[in-house]
Amino acid sequence: MDSKKLARLCRELADNKKAEDILILDVRAISSVTDYFVIASGSSEPHLRAIADELTNQLRKEHALSPRAQDGTVQAGWVVLDFFDVIVHIMRTEVRKRYDLESLWGDAPRVRAVRHRSQVKV
Numbered sequence: 001m002d003s004k005k006l007a008r009l010c011r012e013l014a015d016n017k018k019a020e021d022i023l024i025l026d027v028r029a030i031s032s033v034t035d036y037f038v039i040a041s042g043s044s045e046p047h048l049r050a051i052a053d054e055l056t057n058q059l060r061k062e063h064a065l066s067p068r069a070q071d072g073t074v075q076a077g078w079v080v081l082d083f084f085d086v087i088v089h090i091m092r093t094e095v096r097k098r099y100d101l102e103s104l105w106g107d108a109p110r111v112r113a114v115r116h117r118s119q120v121k122v
Contacts, residue, residue, distance in 0.1 A: 001063060003085035007036035007111065010088050013058050014040040017051045020093070023102065024111035035085040036111070039101055041093045048074040051090050055081055 001009075007024045014022050019040035028035045042048040052074070059065040069082040077092035078099075089101060 001065075003035040004111065006065075006083060007038050007086045008113075009059070009063075010038045010055055010083075010086060011040075011113065013055045014038070014051050014088075014090070016058075017047070017054045019047075019051050019090070021096075025102070025105050025108040026111055027105060027108045030105070030107055034082075034087045036087070037101065037105065037108070038086060038088040039096070040088070040090050041096050042090060043093065045074040045077075048077070048079055048090050048092065052079045052081065055088060055090075059083075 004026075011022050011024055019042060022038070022040045025037040025039070026035070027033075027037055040051060042051050052070075056067060056070075065083060067081040067083055069080075071080040071082070072078040077095035079090045081088040081090070089096075091099070
């Protein structure tokens with residue numbers, strides 16, 4: 001699976017668990033570490049855990065993908081799932097505001113959500 005497709009799938013899986021303010025940053029031109037950041041907010045420790053579990057469980061089950069590393073804790077308010085070409089940051093809202101990754105990586109273009117035909121209102 002290419003990295004852009006994986007990033008979009010991560011956004012979709014986070015959305016399944018009602019993650020807030022989900023954003024994909026294309027960092028290919030400015031980072032040698034990864035291709036995309038997916039940043040999502042959760043409102044509580046159980047919410048962060050549910051989002052992280054949805055990503056790891058569904059990617060493992062449906063695509064045989066597991067994060068090569070996982071860092072942070074729900075108690076700290078920031079969980080990072082490293083899928084090599086895609087790094088997912090799941091953060092409590094106040095932690096996300098404090099670290100402001102969107103501004104730190106402000107030169108990175110944002111990847112727009114793709115609506116499926118079934119989601120488009122006629």
